Amino acid sequence: MTATRSPPIVAMHLHRTKTYSVIVASVAALFLCAHSPLVSAQAVQAPSSSPAHRRDDPACAGTSTLAMRVDAIEKAAAQGDRVAQHDLGVLYWCGEGLEGNFSRAATWYEKAAQQGYAPSQFNIAQMYLHGYGVQRNDEMGAYWLRQAADQGVAVAQSELGNLYFLGIGVNEDQAQAAAWLRKAAIQGDENAQTRLGLMLKNGFGVPRNLIAAYAWLEIAEKTHPASAVGELGYKPHLSGEALKTAETIAARWKAGDSVPEDSPSPTDTK
DSSP states (O other), rough: OOOSSSOOOOOOOOTTTTHHHHHHHHEEEEEEEEBBBOBBBSSSSOOOGGGGGGGGSGGTHHHHHHHTTTTHHHHHHHHHOHHHHHHHHHHHHHTTSSSSOOOHHHHHHHHHHTOHHHHEEEHHHHHHHHHHHEEEEHHHHHHHHHHHHTTTTTHHHHHHHHHHHHHHSSSHHHHHHHHHHHHHHHOOOOHHHHHHHHHHHHTSSOOOOHHHHHHHHHHHHEEEOOOOHHHHHHHOOOOHHHHHHHHHHHHHOOOOOOTTTTTOOOOOOO
C-alpha cells in the first residue's frame, strides 16, 4: 500500500559527483514518494494528512465496531492493557466513538509502544516523523521504527531502510538501508523489493548485481498487481543466460525467500 508523505522532504547529496548525485536523487525520489502507512493490530492503516478526512481513511475501516466498546477500552487502557491503549489511540486517530484528537492518539500509542506493542511502535514512529499530534522529531521516529523493525514488522523494516538511505533521524548509511530493505523484501513488502532492486542496480550500499536487481524488481512487479515497476522502466537490461537466471529466480520466489547475494544483514548497532 502506498501513501504520499506529508510534508515532503528534499534529499540532496551535494558532496557527490554531479552524475552520482543525479542517480541518487532519482532513487531518493522513489524512497520519498512511497511512504508507509500506520498499522492497526490486524492490518496496515493509511494516515490522512487532514483530520477532516480521517473517517474516509483505510486506517479507520472497522473502527465503528471498535467504538461500540469504547467504555471498556478506556477502562482497560487506564489499567495498562497495551492492546486497549493501542485501540484507544486508533479511536482518537479516527474520531470514531470519541472526538478526533491526534495528540491523544499519540499519547496512547506511545504508552502501548513503551510496553513493546509493535503496531503502536510503528504508529507513534509515523506520528513523530510527520508531526501528527506531537512535535516532529525524526530521531524519535527512527527510534520507534527500529523497535518495531526488531520485532519483524516488515513495513517498519522497509521504512527504517528509507530513513537510513536518506539520513533522516539516523546517520545516512546505504549499507544499513539495503540490509533493512532486504529483511522487508523477503517478507513480501513491495516498496522494499522495489527500492532494494534499485540499490542493487546502482550499487548503492551493496555490490552492483544486475541479476539480483532484476529479480527483485520482477518479483515486485509480478506479485503486486498495482506495481508501476514495469511502466517506469526500473529493471536493468539483461539478455541471454543472465536474463534467464533472473527470471527463474523471480518465478520461483515466494514470501520468505531471499535472492542470492543481494545484500548483507543489518548490524546490531541500535
